[in-house]
Amino acid sequence: MLDTHRDSRAAPLLDAQGVSKSFGSTQALVDAALTLRPGEIVGLLGANGAGKSTLSRIVSGHIQPSGGEVRFRDAPLRLTSTRDALRRGIALVAQETSLAPDMSVLENIFLPDLATPGRLSYGGMRVRAREILSELGHDHALPLDAEVRTLSAAQRQLVEIAKALALDAQLIIFDEPTASLSTTEVNLLFDVMSRLRDGGRALAFVSHRLEEVFAITDRVTILREGRVVAEDVKTSSLSQGDIIQHMVGRDIGAIYAKREVASDDIGDRIFEVRHLRALPWVGDISFSVRRGEILGLGGLVGAGRSEAAEAIWGLRPRQGGEILVGGKPAKLRQPADAVRAGLGFVAEDRRAQNIIPDLSVRENLMVAQMGQHRGFGRGYGKRADRVARLISDLGLPADRLDTSLLNYSGGMQQKIIIARWLLTEPDILIMDEPTKGVDIGTRSSIYRMLQAAADDGLAVIVISSDFEELLGLAERVVVISDGVTIADLPADRLDEEKLTLLAAPRTSTARNQALLADLSRLHRADAFWTLLDDDGLICLAHAGHPDAPKSGLAAGEAMDFSQTMIEQALRTREPSFVAEPDGSRQTLLVQMTDKRGHDMGWIGLTIAGDAVPPDPGDIRVELQALTDETKEP
Amino acid sequence: MTDTVQGAPEDRDAAATDQRASGSIGLVGRILRSLEIRMLGLALLLAVILSLLSPFFLTERNIFNILDQSVVIGIVAVGMTFVILTGGIDLSVGAVFGLTGIILAQALQVMPIPLAIPAAVATGAGIGLFSGLLIAVFGLAPFVVTLGVMAIGRSLSFILSGQRSISGLPPELDAIVYSTFLGIPANVLFLLGLYLLAWVYLTYTKGGRTIYAIGSNKEAARAAGLSTMFYSILPYVVAGALSAVAVTFSLAQIMSADPLAGNQMELDAIAAVVIGGASLYGGRGSIIGTLLGVLIMVMIRNGLNLMGVSPFWQGTAIGSIIIIALLAERLINWRSNRN
16 A cells, blocks of 8 residues: 555654764764655665664664764654663664574563563463564464574574564664575565565665665665765665665676686686585585686575585585595695695685684785795795785785784775685685675675686685675586585576575475476376476476486486477477477476466476376366465465 | 776775774884883883882892893793693693603703703603693693693602602703803893794794684684694693793702792793783784793892892782783773774
């Protein structure tokens, strides 16, 4: 209803104007503004350090502004604490949640109540918690008695939101809520946010992922260097380029400038992993990469990609598998072995796994080279030209090399860590989440760094949960799900939706696999689940039958229609069995969609050309019943 | 074109952070920000105060006296610096000092000096290796491991010595203390040489930088390909060996070995390192700071003695200095962080 009457917008619930905040001599906010109205989601955007977190922390009572006016429900708002803010109905759902890990879900939802004197009615709390969760559309998804420490990141966020609703929060700020969520979990969160909006709450969504901003927000406010540069603008009136330009103050061009790779630039297979096993996360992962190639390892958070990289690097014990460098088996027991074998590794968690805080910028840059150096000294004199060139490429003034790395932005830190490994002149560079915590203005220069490294003949392996990034950067993507390699596909065959379907946890695809097996047995058919393009396909799952002719599809493989045995059927996609011109086989294709109308691909059955086909209508009914069922919890 | 685009945001980025980090601090500020300079200032201030309080303090004889008294604790503090830089602690140095003293004294009864001293030093290193392996390989807490080694070491030195001091050491032993070079006693020269060596090692070698890296962020150091296992063990070996070296100088001076020697020496060594500005969390500190820490402690003891203050006040004085030094550091860090 609100969507059709945009002009008659509700009066603002919160109206902040001219807000400033200084920390010592640093001006975090100079002139910021934010207006939130009931029934709207406002995206609060800005590069790292633009002040979006500071502004959300002021609105939620974590810190007090130095100047400016904040009005709430048309009265001046002076918050003294977060408790004060919660009491008035303002809540912040942060990226790092503020839950008590050892307490139950129920206790966490009513944590603020635990501070009030008097007896608590657990029965009453239970009833109320169920009401809240059903309002969120997740009445069964959260066991109320589970300890919070056992929950996934997405479930914890749900608890955090429920906690805000328990206090009847009317204004909720989501501060980078999607940073640690998988694509599926992000969709669930967006469902919840839409429900809250439609229920008349005012929401702010802090993020730097633009595609999410377009997916969920109604309006955006953009900050740059502590000032508001676009206030309360309708999201649909902006393009991605407009937003980036506002955020960084200039046009940075396309974020992903696709690399032109001539096929003869791709060299020999320099690195290969076969059947890597590092329990409990890595079951069976295999991939290989060539010189000059950027390979993406795609999958959801928790699929075992980072763990596989750490196992290769010798940071986790391996139970099996073979690692080949330059075609020869390499025994990589510890990181030092991997460095000597010509590998470089930028781990996922920059602060915990990469930065050595008490060493200067220079030493952080040189540390991998020092480890590689065989000798008593530091080996800093080695490759002095290369060091000087890298430093000037990074735009690092020489007189700042002796300061602490922690003083630099996330983007600069990341570039220095990448440069650390480029200095060792590796053949293979493994990058885990290359742009985590890096603002959008700096991202493209990190991409260019990696592309330049590949142009120089390095084999680059990129791990990323950001599928857009993965597809923009990599030429080939190996998909990993539940610790197992699922597919190995050229990036230009994929898009984000296909990758999401491929990367789905095996538990959620087990039913489809079972269904294919049933269909195959029942109809003596070669059964498959596939994604179709105009002339290509990606097969997600496959079940063969000894009596059935082969369709030519195999799970995890991409192929052109002409490479299959059922080209005619794939091209026509008739709602009935289609015979191939040679009469050898006939195929039925049924399109699948989920409840929200998303394309889930096609289920196909190939039977012998002379077999009596079953009724397509029956099969269609059978399949649709199943997809509806899988969507219910 | 690509270059300008690439460079632009970072220049601004770096410029902004630089302003934040050291914006209005000039040359004087930068010098004052150096920890060693502040400690040197503290040491000189203390020297001035003590020379005003006692006319004997600034005599040549007393200065050599102070240096002489710094030798034994100074040597032990070098090992302790190595250990603390990795984020560890070694409570066993005093007990190893006592035990290797007894072993050295007994060895001297049966073998010549050039064999007996290396044997004692090797024993000290071996004990350090034992602690280091337990800590680095099995991941036991340094505090607990070295507490255990301390108890074992002290107990063994009583058993080996039969609860008696051992005297009758060869008189030639005193050459390592009483010979001089250019008018400087050999033991003082050794101390200065040792500190120079340790400074060069910690500053300019792979091993030294690895020790700092381990104390700062062991996981990152390991992921960067440094040999964190080896360099986590090495400091304990160095500390054990240097305890034995220190007891050699001590024996040469007093010509007898006492099973109780080095009692509570670990506390003095830790105090010197901490006064010298090292962080007990590791990664931060310097060998020059430790030397100044040793000198500050010895000067306080010496000054109080000269003034005839009861030795029981020494603990109060040194404890206060430790607390004041730490507090001053914290306040200075707060201020520079605010800037």
